[in-house]
Amino acid sequence: MAAKAVKSKWDADLQVYEPHKIGLPNIKQYYRDLRTRIPFAVQFSRSGIKAAHSQTVFGQMWLVFNPLLLAMVYYILVSLLSDRGGIEYLAHIVGGLFVFFFISGSISAGAGSVTGGGRLILNMAFPRLLMPLAAVRTAFFRFIPTLPVYILINIVAGARWSWNMLLGVVFLFLIVVFSVGMAAIMATLQVYFRDTTSFLPYFLRIWLYLSPVLWFVEDAESRLPAHIHPFLVFNPLFSLIGGWTDLTLRGLMPEPRIWIAAFVWAVIALVGGALLFMSRERDFAVRI
């Protein structure tokens, strides 16, 4: 008994570093490390947001200006180009666009998070997943000020209110989960293939047009031939953004297949992204 106590005293803070080229670290241990280091990711993201506007006249007010200006740009675009009517269509565009910019912001910031954090990664040992997590947090905190703008435009557009709208939170949560996974995937990809961030803006722009941001879920179904419909859910954003705008804009309950697809895509992205990232992350320090 005594011998056991002595042994555990010495092994209490034992760390073992062994080669593992392919393969995952101990998930339980990794999760514990991640939990204890979360305050760093929070502070890292917070100071990033603060530093980004530190030398501007308006400072943190840019977090509100950005979505307002963005909404204005699209309002001009809509009123000049579209024959689909003014403010209602704007509310639709803005609802989808703000959330899309959250996703694309997470993905592009996440892609650069590991390669951009070279000095940190080379000199500190911490779960590297914190880097894409901090990037997603930053994108999320840029997204939050757009919500009041969206709600305001929705009011002006004369939305019919419904309790269903509150269920939009579920889709927002799934979108956050999906973004974390995508940020982790892109961060890993960028380490091995540095051209990723150069391709990304074009890829994201195409994705924007293929997703129900400028159109509704049922538009795609009325315009496209029936045999293509089952394939629409293969675009993760078809269900994620489609469900979000259906609920928050129109108070319409999405079909079960939209719920299921959104949930499945969020889980696939998170689990796949985290596993890919974690299995490769010990290799990052060598490749930066």
Place this chain on the structure above:
Amino acid sequence: MLRQKPEPGEPPTVSVQNLSITYRTTFEKVPTFKSAIVRLGRGERAIREVLAVQDMSFEVPRGTAMGIIGANGAGKSTLMRALAGVLPPTRGRIEVRGKISSLLALGVGFNGMLSGRENVILGGLAAGLSREAVNQRAQEIAEFAELTEFMDMPMRTYSSGMFQRLAFSVSVHMDPDILLIDEALSAGDASFKVKASEKMNELMSSARAMFLVSHSLGSIQQMCNDCIWIHKGKLMMHDTPERCIKAYTTFLEVGENAFTLDDF
């Protein structure tokens, strides 16, 4: 000097077993798309292996201040990064008992746009302190750095000496079990240097073990009670600092005078 002594039957604080670390870097003289296509056509890959550490084994019991000497590119920093858990071993195994604090580079994680005070919080969290611990120590760190009114100014307005002073202050307020110190920790002016070396002595006396990488053989001799000499990734000698330094200087065929006893 470290004051702690190993208890009977205690396993070594750090144990390095047959450690090898290989970097694989893509290396091309002309990194163009054309050469990439040509290479792909020939089925070649532009990868060069660097054997940074080769089959190294040693043990460090509690109370050891280990000096690491060797020429540039010997693998000293690679070894330190492996001990810190940053670089994974390619082969072999490292066992570490205790919390490691590494002074490998100063000011890691600092953001020049933010004030000194905010960077203390950020740097402390980056080094692995909890938020409470950082808040507790923030004042102490600020006082140690002696930056007074500059603490609330953005760090991009700091002189390089001031930057180093703050970074050093954050690094030494960590209470580690095992201390890893890479060379060139000289921070600030003459009076700050005295203060810094006093703080280092205090840290070392409470640490379980210490590793010091330095080209200043004087400080190795003065501060360490054990020494390894590595050359091109291989462990050449593991002995007392005096003998290692003697062998090392003979090997390089230069007198000890060539190594200026620059301050630590």
